[in-house]
Amino acid sequence: MRLSPTDPSSYSNAHELIIHHVDLDWKVNFEKCTISGKAALHFKTLKDDVEEIFLDSSELKIISITVKTSAGEIPLSWDIGAHVENIGSKLTVYLPSKTSGELVVVVEYETDPKASALQWLTAEQTCGKKHPYLFSQCQAIHARSVLPCQDSPAVKFTYNATIHHPSNVIGLMSAVKKASKPKVSYFEQKIPIPSYLLAIVVGALVEKTIGPISSVWAEKEQIEEAAEEFSQTADFISKAEEICGPYVWGRYDLLVMPPSFPFGGMENPCLTFVTPTLLAGDKSLATVVAHEIAHSWTGNLVTNRNFEHFWLNEGFTVFVEQKIVGRLFGSAVRDFHALHGLSELTDCIKTQLSATPELTKLVVDLSECSPDDAFSTVPYIKGSTFLRYLEDLFDGPAKFEPFFRSYLNKFKYQSVLTSDFRTALYEWFRADPANEVLLERIDWDQWLFGQGLPPVIPNYDRSLLDACKKHATLWADNELDSIKSSSILTEKLTSIQTIEFLAQLLDKKKIKDLTSEKIELLGQTYDLHATRNSELRFRFVRLYIRARMMDKMDEILSFLNSNFRMKFVRPIYKELAGWQEAKPIAVANYNKVKDQMMSMCAYGVSKDLDI
Numbered sequence: 055m056r057l058s059p060t061d062p063s064s065y066s067n068a069h070e071l072i073i074h075h076v077d078l079d080w081k082v083n084f085e086k087c088t089i090s091g092k093a094a095l096h097f098k099t100l101k102d103d104v105e106e107i108f109l110d111s112s113e114l115k116i117i118s119i120t121v122k123t124s125a126g127e128i129p130l131s132w133d134i135g136a137h138v139e140n141i142g143s144k145l146t147v148y149l150p151s152k153t154s155g156e157l158v159v160v161v162e163y164e165t166d167p168k169a170s171a172l173q174w175l176t177a178e179q180t181c182g183k184k185h186p187y188l189f190s191q192c193q194a195i196h197a198r199s200v201l202p203c204q205d206s207p208a209v210k211f212t213y214n215a216t217i218h219h220p221s222n223v224i225g226l227m228s229a230v231k232k233a234s235k236p237k238v239s240y241f242e243q244k245i246p247i248p249s250y251l252l253a254i255v256v257g258a259l260v261e262k263t264i265g266p267i268s269s270v271w272a273e274k275e276q277i278e279e280a281a282e283e284f285s286q287t288a289d290f291i292s293k294a295e296e297i298c299g300p301y302v303w304g305r306y307d308l309l310v311m312p313p314s315f316p317f318g319g320m321e322n323p324c325l326t327f328v329t330p331t332l333l334a335g336d337k338s339l340a341t342v343v344a345h346e347i348a349h350s351w352t353g354n355l356v357t358n359r360n361f362e363h364f365w366l367n368e369g370f371t372v373f374v375e376q377k378i379v380g381r382l383f384g385s386a387v388r389d390f391h392a393l394h395g396l397s398e399l400t401d402c403i404k405t406q407l408s409a410t411p412e413l414t415k416l417v418v419d420l421s422e423c424s425p426d427d428a429f430s431t432v433p434y435i436k437g438s439t440f441l442r443y444l445e446d447l448f449d450g451p452a453k454f455e456p457f458f459r460s461y462l463n464k465f466k467y468q469s470v471l472t473s474d475f476r477t478a479l480y481e482w483f484r485a486d487p488a489n490e491v492l493l494e495r496i497d498w499d500q501w502l503f504g505q506g507l508p509p510v511i512p513n514y515d516r517s518l519l520d521a522c523k524k525h526a527t528l529w530a531d532n533e534l535d536s537i538k539s540s541s542i543l544t545e546k547l548t549s550i551q552t553i554e555f556l557a558q559l560l561d562k563k564k565i566k567d568l569t570s571e572k573i574e575l576l577g578q579t580y581d582l583h584a585t586r587n588s589e590l591r592f593r594f595v596r597l598y599i600r601a602r603m604m605d606k607m608d609e610i611l612s613f614l615n616s617n618f619r620m621k622f623v624r625p626i627y628k629e630l631a632g633w634q635e636a637k638p639i640a641v642a643n644y645n646k647v648k649d650q651m652m653s654m655c656a657y658g659v660s661k662d663l664d665i
């Protein structure tokens with residue numbers, strides 16, 4: 055079912071009227087685990103005589119709804135529909151008379167303690183153990199559990215917020231802080247944003263400056279480590295500006311989240327959220343920050359109009375991320391990142407999406423599927439591969455980047471569909487008649503709606519990949535003694551190469567003599583036993599599972615419980631579910647820790663475990 059003409063995942067009648075500004079006045083209540091207060095929604099009608107407003111909501115307790123008029127606030131009647139899983143409920147607000155022009159609707163309400171976008175941590179669950187902690191994760195369609203709104207990326211609004219919170223914690227939002235007193239903080243976001251970019255955190259946070267417009271925020275135990283790990287932030291921003299144009303958001307701060315943060319990073323404007331699993335000690339995972347910085351243009355300025363066109367956010371962002379990597383570390387490293395992405399995509403199509411091949415299309419149909427259920431690396435990797443294909447087709451960055459900037463400039467502050475991108479591409483390249491034959495070569499249907507791997511694999515520089523392949527073949531095809539004496543081992547791998555090598559090894563149908571002795575040696579050879587690199591640990595743990603090493607179960611569970619980042623825990627639970635003796639242990643562990651997970655992670659794992 056398509057809930058509205060503009061967005062299959064939103065009830066809003068955004069074709070009739072749209073929210074363009076929101077004023078929030080919130081009280082953060084750690085005893086009750088609620089946010090309560092008021093949201094003043096400023097609407098602009100797009101047609102005459104609007105009679106009803108349809109809003110998205112999820113488990114909100116609505117106290118009152120009024121409309122502001124010159125004679126004061128007038129109460130409105132409203133009606134809330136049944137709760138639909140993964141979607142929430144339709145909130146209908148009845149206007150007193152047919153309305154045109156501007157109107158301000160004020161909703162007084164309270165969130166549910168189980169609001170899907172909010173994670174409430176007790177003091178004991180934090181590093182410092184002294185103060186409770188709250189954070190939000192609204193993407194894709196969880197903002198509706200925090201405020202009644204048109205929860206569709208087709209709609210963009212500016213916002214101001216007043217946040218009341220206990221005096222011993224700090225509040226931050228996806229906005230610029232205007233002022234703060236001990237118990238109240240004031241924020242302003244002057245650039246229109248989609249609802250999924252609304253974000254809040256409240257906790258015992260400290261700040262350290264890491265660049266001209268950047269600080270890193272974390273609990274004090276992690277602040278020094280975080281400042282060091284993310285010291286390249288300013289360089290990433292300046293490369294991104296070369297590629298995309300001026301940075302318009304004022305500040306770019308980073309916030310190191312608690313380990314239950316379900317993603318690697320989230321591009322909340324002015325304040326990117328990142329998982330603590332990026333703290334590898336050697337900056338080897340910092341490219342996630344380059345990715346979130348790139349979203350400041352692709353996603354946050356030019357936004358997918360609904361999540362069927364999610365590749366316009368993520369594919370474009372990976373493309374820019376890899377350009378940043380290329381400018382800082384060279385084109386061989388850029389291409390290696392692209393190839394590594396392709397091997398992740400291959401794995402994802404084979405495992406995660408084996409039962410739902412229609413989700414391997416670049417543009418998906420979300421009329422029967424929630425964005426959370428459709429989430430995969432397909433929009434990221436197939437999308438960025440498509441852009442690289444186009445860049446190569448039009449003779450490389452010198453010709454393609456000016457177009458890319460013009461696309462961003464043309465659609466900034468707006469929301470787009472794939473057809474907008476296509477039209478802009480034709481308009482730009484048609485200026486030179488010689489491009490006509492190139493434009494005709496693009497098989498749009500295959501790229502956008504074909505299933506499986508990308509129809510064309512660009513001609514990448516494979517030099518850094520070859521070493522990974524050699525190492526993987528060595529370990530898969532040989533016995534211990536010949537491995538020990540192999541000259542291949544003298545060629546050292548970087549951490550991302552080691553990640554790729556392990557991915558290749560895990561992808562092998564058969565690994566010869568996969569004994570604990572062999573895994574032990576492998577761990578020593580690549581320094582995996584003590585590594586702080588979570589991507590390495592993730593794959594090493596999967597080797598234990600592959601080898602059915604019951605004696606390593608404690609180590610497996612300890613990794614599973616050290617963070618609740620979905621990218622790591624979901625595949626591991628899924629693999630444990632396929633190992634008969636381990637499944638009950640995995641289920642018991644899940645039941646023990648699920649209350650510490652964010653709802654979207656617990657939901658995903660329950661599906662992976664078939665419960």
Ligand code: BES
Nearest residue numbers: 193194317318319320321341342345621
């Ligand atoms: N915007 C995404 C995270 C997201 C996507 C949250 C969809 C909710 C729904 C973010 O920019 C992202 O892509 N994060 C990646 C890291 C990136 C380097 C690929 C992640 O979390 O792993």
Ligand code: ZN
Nearest residue numbers: 345349368371
């Ligand atoms: Zn992203």
